[in-house]
Amino acid sequence: MARLLIIDDDPDITEILDLYGDFLGYEADRAAGWQEAEKKLAGKHPYSAVFCDLTLQGTSGLQIFERINELDSGLAGRFVLLTGAFVDEGVERVIKARKIRLVKKPFNFEDIKAVLQSMDGRAEGTRNLILQSAKLPAVPLVATRILDLISRENTAIEELQEAIMADSSLTTRMLQMANSAFFRARQSVDTISEAVSVLGFNTIRSITLAVSTRDIYKPFGFLEEKLWEHNLGVSLAAAAIASEIRSGREEAAIAGLLHDTGKLVMNCNQPERYLFLAQSVQEEKVPFHTIETEVFGFGHAEVGSLLGEKWGFSDLLCGAIMHHHGWKNFDKGAGDDVRELSLIVALSDALCTRLGIGYKSPMPELDLGEKELQRLLGIEDGRYGEIVSRFKETFLHEKMHFM
Numbered sequence: 001m002a003r004l005l006i007i008d009d010d011p012d013i014t015e016i017l018d019l020y021g022d023f024l025g026y027e028a029d030r031a032a033g034w035q036e037a038e039k040k041l042a043g044k045h046p047y048s049a050v051f052c053d054l055t056l057q058g059t060s061g062l063q064i065f066e067r068i069n070e071l072d073s074g075l076a077g078r079f080v081l082l083t084g085a086f087v088d089e090g091v092e093r094v095i096k097a098r099k100i101r102l103v104k105k106p107f108n109f110e111d112i113k114a115v116l117q118s119m120d121g122r123a124e125g126t127r128n129l130i131l132q133s134a135k136l137p138a139v140p141l142v143a144t145r146i147l148d149l150i151s152r153e154n155t156a157i158e159e160l161q162e163a164i165m166a167d168s169s170l171t172t173r174m175l176q177m178a179n180s181a182f183f184r185a186r187q188s189v190d191t192i193s194e195a196v197s198v199l200g201f202n203t204i205r206s207i208t209l210a211v212s213t214r215d216i217y218k219p220f221g222f223l224e225e226k227l228w229e230h231n232l233g234v235s236l237a238a239a240a241i242a243s244e245i246r247s248g249r250e251e252a253a254i255a256g257l258l259h260d261t262g263k264l265v266m267n268c269n270q271p272e273r274y275l276f277l278a279q280s281v282q283e284e285k286v287p288f289h290t291i292e293t294e295v296f297g298f299g300h301a302e303v304g305s306l307l308g309e310k311w312g313f314s315d316l317l318c319g320a321i322m323h324h325h326g327w328k329n330f331d332k333g334a335g336d337d338v339r340e341l342s343l344i345v346a347l348s349d350a351l352c353t354r355l356g357i358g359y360k361s362p363m364p365e366l367d368l369g370e371k372e373l374q375r376l377l378g379i380e381d382g383r384y385g386e387i388v389s390r391f392k393e394t395f396l397h398e399k400m401h402f403m
């Protein structure tokens, strides 16, 4: 269960915060001052947020903020300062400069709920909302077995081959992918054992994940086909862009394939609402994540990264899925590799959207920041033009191959 740390020497305040947290699905740890808080922070539980009073005996909430920032800068980004109605100018300046969230006393339930939801998409408020309203599918059984074998140190190729071949559709799709432009094996791959030795365990792991998420697309209708087409396009574009800037090509391909998996989960959970939502995207030229947040209170990027966590995707992959629409506001905790991969996926997504890949028609009006992303990744116009025209050719070819 998600946890809060409450630092306050006023038992009435800790009591009420604990109660509100409970309603919102959080368990709370209480500390009367820094000494107790420090012990709690050293424990195993990662905290979703810290609530801390401004005036404590012998110390201040701002000093505690600085100490937490030294220990864990990500957590400092989820620090909430509780103050009285009046805050003096000096303190207010520090709060602004350090971008600390503030809740003034007396607060109510809505204040606490709002501040928890204002934290990034990974914040527990959103997480709980998703978990309450969307069923996240489990990893299919065959995939679980394959992933498990790959994670062990002494797995023999034969063992892995046997596990893959236990499922004929997985076998077919895996060979299809191994021979596609994503993985660019040097020779054509005709058997699973060849695939395993040519591509390596890591690639097989990625292919297994990609193939398994495709099973979420059932029942396969027009919308699902379009979503798959979009993921395919973004994947190929991401691989091309990653090659251009010498970033990991295979990781980019996989991130592209999986970036919008959250849409599939949302669509499977509420097909009628999601179909309606997809129609509004097409007609009103507003991005999916904007309408999703209006309708559901969260977007597909959050759902996708949560599914990724559940399925054991790497942190890099989960991070890129999480940030592919939120690249303008990276949280302090995200590393450079996550940032770069998110930008690659975001640019590929913007390109495919403009070209109408995964949509009924081209969507030039729906600008997802293509120019800005191209600039951030340092790709000049001439090179970008070449990448785009090569991508269009590869996409047509791969689309025939896969669909």
Ligand SMILES: [Fe+2]
Pocket: 259, 260, 300, 301, 324, 325, 349
């Ligand atoms: Fe997306």
Ligand SMILES: [Fe+2]
Pocket: 230, 234, 259, 260, 349
């Ligand atoms: Fe997308």
